[in-house]
Amino acid sequence: MPFIHIVLLPVKADAPQELVDQVVSELNQLKSHIQFVVSSRCGRTVTQRGKQYTHALVVELEKSEQLSAYANHPAHQDALQKIKQIVSEETLAIDFDAVH
Template sequence: MTKVVHIVIVKFKPEVTEEVKQQAIRDVIALKEVIPEIINCSAGTTYTDRSKGYEHGWVVELEKEEHLPLYAEHPSHLDFVKQYKPLFADLIALDYVY
């Protein structure tokens, strides 16, 4: 069966506190509890200097391609985006199947 991986890496704006950054990580991981299409989720902070300023990222795994729009449009995901996207200086998202 084909699975979908949704990867997001972000640069927060300079004024965003470390506390808020860590809360974003906790909040994205918590999406697994409320969005049934998520089969796995991880998030964290880079520990190397290879990230070109992108300091936080998360990976969301979904069961099949049809689940990506369900995840993207889920009210809890939309709430997360509404709360945190204004705090990002930049964001890269990548989706692939395997």
């Protein structure tokens, strides 16, 4: 059963745009670095409904058992270190099994 990992990112207003763009690009390319990632999408919100959360990441894994391996994968760890440089506070994550 597919597994969905969603992360909301409160990017700092003064974060360098070049670094933000780099992080978004890397998050969008996670599939090419992590074999069991089915898809990854990251982008900036286009409405004000996200409150302090300006960006979102949606990752689809093949199954829930892969979440730990995903979290510990070097590509994810590298992205995580860059995310910490641009966020103003903690991120918010939610994970669920996708039922079709």
